[in-house]
Amino acid sequence: MVKNYKVNGMTCDHCAMSVTEEIEEIVGAQVVNIDVPSGMVTVSGEDVSDIDIAAAIKEAGFELDES
Template sequence: MSTIEFQVTGMTCGHCEMSIREEVAEVPGVDSIEVSHQTGKLVVSGNGPVEESAIIEAVEDAGYKAVRSV
């Protein structure tokens, strides 16, 4: 299982979390999504390779910015 963590900017509430979760859930290979507007973090896990660029694009489609955490 691979896990990628992102820092997301622009989230202010639970609705923001829900919007991101819905978009990221559409990315192939994603099995688990944890997102928190309080910490500004998004953690995505999948059984196969999960494309980092696809996650970032999904977050942007939801109206937010994501950068992979180091």
């Protein structure tokens, strides 16, 4: 399973690291790739819910772009 998310507010590598660390704590999340300029977050893994991803992103201090 591969899922893509758009995240608002990431401006630097530190932002990306914070989001990555939070997502990697989710059981089943295996690979996290982040493109800071576009705000795109790609998560690979098994049975990772969108709710868990949104919560991890919020814990890191950012929000999903729901548009």
